[in-house]
Amino acid sequence: MPKREDIKKILIIGAGPIIISQACEFDYSGTQACKALKEEGYEVILINSNPATIMTDPETADRVYIEPVTPETVIKVIEKERPDALLPTLGGQTGLNTAIEAAKTGILKKYNVEMIGASEDAINKAEDRELFRDAMNRIGLRIPKSGFATNMREVEDVSRRIGFPLIVRPSFTLGGTGGGVAYNSEELARLSKAGLDASLITQVMLEESVLGWKEYELEVMRDHADNVVIICSIENVDAMGVHTGDSVTVAPAQTLSDKEYQNLRDASIAIMREIGVDTGGSNVQFAINPENGDMIVVEMNPRVSRSSALASKATGFPIAKIAAKLAVGFTLDEIPNDITGETLACFEPSIDYCVVKIPRWTFEKFPETDDILTTAMKSVGETMSIGRTFKEAFQKGLRSLEIGRAGFGGDGKDPLPGSVAGNELEYKLSTPNSKRLFYLKYALEHGMPITMIYEITGIDPWFLNQMKQIVDLEKQIKLAGKDLPQDLFEKAKKYGFSDKQIAYLTNLTDKQIEKARKDLGIVPVYKLVDTCAAEFRAATPYYYSTYETECEARVSDNKKVIILGGGPNRIGQGIEFDYCCVHASFALKEEGVESIMVNSNPETVSTDYDTSDKLYFEPLTREDVLHIVEKEKPYGVIVQFGGQTPLNLASDLQKAGVPIIGTSPESIDRAEDRDLFQAMLDKLKLRQPENGIAFSYEEAKKVARDIGYPVMVRPSFVLGGRAMKIVYDENDLEEYFDLAVKASPDKPVLIDKFLEEAFELDVDVISDGRKTVIGGMMEHIEEAGIHSGDSACVLPPYSISQNHIDEMADAARAIARELNVKGLMNIQFGIMNDTVYIIEVNPRASRTIPFVSKAIGVPLAKLATKVMLGKTLDELGVTKEVIPPYYCVKEAVMPFDRFDKVDPVLGPEMKSTGEVMGIDKDLGAAVAKSQIAAGQRLPTDGTVFISVQDKDKLAALPVAKNFHEMGFTIMATKGTSLFLKGHDVPTKLVKKVSAGRPHVVDAVKNNEVQLILNTGASSQTKQDGYEIRRAAIKYKIPYATTTDGAKAICSAIQALKKEGLCVKPIQDYHQENKHV
């Protein structure tokens, strides 16, 4: 059946900000869906609060509402747009939940909006545990025994029925927050209490543990004619008990015979039909008992998912795109397979390579949290790698991770073989953690038998054997040393060893190995990802490298440019950089230049096979990138869009003769090298905060004394403010310095004067080397000292005087000129005591580029690409700064609810995973939108709890007054209360946590507090404040940890009280810019 003609306008709900368990895979799927529907002539309306997405580009959908993803927004947009249909299955769990909540209000019925893709019934059947169990029973499938409990007595009853170990899952949280495995009643009590607390409806589900069972996923698609196909099977390396998002996974399944695989396939199809997913993609998870093959259905997601994005990249089958087409009435046999061009989407991909996904964790950012993996997801990103063998893909994946590893060890980063043993080894094996893969290696090196490792870890012996083969070959390489024979060399490359590893193992340099290898003619070839294992000719050039004989790369004579992507998402480097890379690709297309993307992140739009002319799914290392460059011989390589990853490669690549286009690596160095930077600022007569460098504590003490406290200290060359800290006195310094030096023994510590209570601004500019135009100036809401990635900011600035604005613009232009910036540059300014300071200069695309581009309606990354190709800004029509007649607020979204025990205060080290944008004519309303979009439930009445440090009291006073005037009750602890009363603000006194009960945390738990303002981390108040802030997170009560943040929330609440929030598409906002 062809597409439906009775539908014209379709509303799509996006996933909102990047959070753990919901990352840029939903930008990838959402963008695909929007494009597919527009291609079919539908008018597409989109709601998504995440400005860093390609999805929210004004070109992706006809009307893009960058508004909070909430039922209220959906209702307002439906009232305004009157769509014919709502497609809820492309925006992750958030999109799905929001759609269901909106549907419950009756809005869909009222305006005759049809839910397409999956009906409300089907979604409920899949999401509600009881309905799901009944459904599975009807088709003869088993799910784990389970029961619900709403209090501790029920917990006990249910647990007795199920037995230990069992899994505690709080109901109604995202991604299993607060869940875990209980092996005994003590753990059960602890987890259940936490779970009941975390659950929005005070309910936990206790579930039979299938711990140690093997875990599989199948990606399924169904059309409305009931044709069902399996796109991909995925096997988890980690056994059940580790969230699939935290598991190393492999496609296709490796250890199933056809009989068992077909059982899973039959079950998946039966589940699709029973749940009643009308059209689209779903994901079904199974657990298989390794002893006897018993099968249990773990869950099914009636929507596209992280796994479906992975499956799409692993097979070349665009699940989201096809899902969108199926939703509007096409059947699978009516849709062509883009990759082959000659077959149809109605088939099951066959792959002739092995795909490995490895999660990327950032426990180092949350040292208070134990590095333990459970059923609650904690990774922030992932890499995917493709090889002709598991060993090759596995090692490629490990070197893609951006954790400084060159593969599965063998790179000099591990302790001596055999030195990790005994209890430590066993603990690290038995307790899943982010470093377990390497402990598997230590165990193998230690001679632990595979059967024993299997017993301890539950990791299938097949995988362990693969790892053992790598370890064994490593020994052989080491033994052969400098005289590595050709066949062993070749074998090493086939096993995925990088030159770096081989160099380390043979005691040679990387360069020597590279040369020796090339002399022997050992170079990689590129194979196609073609969905069909070479049965048909493939039209789409999607490649991976391997060491075989036949190379399939079709190298053209066109002018071409390689874009280096950002690799796995991690805190500090996320979707924003992928956005820029994708725009670079778009720009190349517009300029008629062949675009070649290199990246290893399966979640992204950049690794969609039709984003660029060619896609190389490869690790972003010098070796891997050079191979591609040698093959393709591009006109230029773009390194300034993918964040720190490609930037770190820039000078190595240049030294190897690779043409880097845009700002030169020398200029990048001048901005990053401290001495060069200082010299440049001196030359330009610009000021930076006083600073110094120290290689020891003694030196640091001296430098800090000279500069004067407070100072900001950090190790040199870090990303995302890693290990950066504000130090107020010598004691602090000593404590910090110990840790920092321990962290990086041969790297100095940088010490800067901390601009206390300064205004901070981010400025993004575009320059062609001669002319520089300000893209946007963003005033941070939080004062200096909060990492710019974690700070909320406003464009245009709202409290900065014109002379400072002009001064900053002049400085930016001077620096751009001096560095001969060709492309983008970001500068962070601080303003203290009427003086403008340069805090940092980054001559590359910054995290704020997508936000600024959305705010001003100018695609900066695209234009910058054209500049790199040689166009001038005048030619491109970029002549002056756009200052919008409305406010755009960017707010960071924090992962604190995922990490136990972490103090959720903001600081110089970046911790946020994502961002949202609020736009409105009124600043307060824009702030309100950003807060709501970030998940803060802003109250319009009730009680505000205020507890601030002495130094913040004056600043907090007007905020308190405002809340009081708005009719809020002010609750305060003794010091703050006395102060406020002294200034005529009536308060209700409450005890500090340390002052006995009932105290403020009791009040929070009893729902007596609706908003929390709590500053300060000085050591006395630290513990008290910590308890309050953790309680705020647990009970999802909005909180501010800075007085500026509090002011912003106050203005937001004022705006909310004055009038409700309006919704308006970004296209309309951009129109307003044209009339300025």
Add this chain to the structure above:
Amino acid sequence: MKALLALEDGRFFHCRSFTGPGVARGEVVFNTSMTGYQEILTDPSYFGQMVTMTYPLIGNYGVCPEDIESDRIQVAGFIVKEYQDFPSNFRSKGTLADYLIKGHVLGIEDLDTRALVRHIRKFGAMRAVISTSDLDPDSLVEKAKKIPSMQGNDLVGNVTTKKPYFWKYNQPDYIGTGKLNDPLIWRFKGKKYSVVALDFGLKYNIIRNLEKAGCEVLVVPAKTNAATIKHLNPDGIFLSNGPGDPEPVTYAVDTIKELLGFVPIFGICLGMQLLGIAMGGKTMKIKFGHRGGNQPVKNLLTNKVEITSQNHGFAVDLNTIGKGNSVMTHINLNENSLEGLKNDAIKAFAVQYHPEASPGPHDAAYLFNQFAKVIKDAKA
């Protein structure tokens, strides 16, 4: 152990044997199923062929006695990218290498199988030799050229059962050939549909499926004549899959011609080709065949798509049938080729693909029930 694979057109691949020394010769084909190597190895339709698995890692789950499709390994040689000597599966009873060695079949690895597959895709399935002793490409290519061609060669005689058998305890229960003269041979007459299966290279899973659909299957040698079959008074006749070119299997065509219209007939793969010829159609060799578990086939009667298991290098020419009462029932969506036909007048139907799967998806298993229903209706 070093080995060399040489194709008749001069292309050769250095590789390694994982089953010790040996020589293998046959037609090189490829299969795109990612699982099910043991079923493939034992599928009689592969007789005389050396199968290349497109999935690179083979041997992962070992071998299991329950997964056989005939009483021995049928392929002439087995070609994989990386053999896995450490099987892991709860049903596994041994390694693939040991299994091949026991079956005297050469297995090779460590060659660019994707390059080989692409070569076959471009230039068609071709004759080849693998050797661990003769590592001279020129000499081996010459040997490859001397292998008899598949086309025009009757391979059925090599794989058909010597003795008739029933299916008992998930394995053949052989009976004396003389028993075929006895119409009372059926053990469940009246309770189950009596089906005579002409064995041209029958896969066990077809019998399992027929039995599950309520049939009692008596498997008979390919050369069993029509009179014998008629005398057995079956309720239905099944024409099995099998290797190679249908054209030279003239005796089977003659038998089938005589059986048309006698009782309902169901054919699979070679069975369909033989039925097609018997009904007046023609067959042809296709370039590199369909071998895998992901071919989309549309049932034109229900408009539903089945993902099917396939294994054939010859096909019925669509243009040569379709006359009279024969209609096309199934079509391959990748290339619009004929996948199924029926003739209601003589109650015969057949499919080119493998509804018994094994390996492959079970989407088309309904055809066995359909056969049972045709028999039931015919008896009514």
